[in-house]
Amino acid sequence: QVQVEESGGGLVQAGGSLRLSCTASGLTDDDYAMSWFRQAPGKERETISCINMRNGGSIDYGGSMRGRFTISRDNAKNTLHLQMSSLKPEDTAMYYCAASSSRYWCGIPLDEADFPYWGQGTQVTVSS
Numbered sequence: 001q002v003q004v005e006e007s008g009g010g011l012v013q014a015g016g017s018l019r020l021s022c023t024a025s026g027l028t029d030d031d032y033a034m035s036w037f038r039q040a041p042g043k044e045r046e047t048i049s050c051i052n053m054r055n056g057g058s059i060d061y062g063g064s065m066r067g068r069f070t071i072s073r074d075n076a077k078n079t080l081h082l083q084m085s086s087l088k089p090e091d092t093a094m095y096y097c098a099a100s101s102s103r104y105w106c107g108i109p110l111d112e113a114d115f116p117y118w119g120q121g122t123q124v125t126v127s128s
Contacts, residue, residue: 002026002117006097009122016087020122022080022097030054033100034080035115036071038093038124045096050106051080059106064090087126094121 008020024034035050049071051058056073060066070083080097098115 002099004097004099004117004119006095006119006122009095009124011125011127012087014087014089014126014128016126017083017085018087018124020082020084020095020097020124022082022119024078024080024097024099024117027078027099029102030075031103033104033106033115034073035098035100035106035110036069036080036082037096037098037112038091039096039121040090040093043093045112047110047112048082048095050110052105053078057106059108059110061108061110084124087124089126089128091124092126093124095124096121 003025006022030053033052036048039045047061049060051071068086072081097119099117100115104114
């Protein structure tokens with residue numbers, strides 16, 4: 001059984017930084033992708049970044065987040081990270097991590113249907 005769990009959310013002032021982590025267990029190899037998403041109140045969920053766990057290749061999807069958010073992985077620990085800097089109040093949202101089905105590679109566009117394993121989310125609140 002695959003389980004995904006996020007951590008690292010919290011309250012931060014505008015301009016600050018935060019690092020989210022996500023661990024995935026129950027996956028049998030590294031031939032899959034993991035991705036970060038976020039959803040603000042009253043808004044649709046949006047894709048932040050996707051990374052291929054096998055080779056580390058990644059794609060950033062969010063224009064407003066590009067250059068401020070960086071996705072990375074630690075294969076030895078089946079762990080995904082999202083380093084967020086220069087945070088803005090509009091970054092306030094629930095942040096989700098998800099793991100893809102086997103043999104999936106990040107692409108454009110990214111279809112959430114290719115990510116069957118989701119965490120419960122971690123709240124990030126940026127105060128002005």
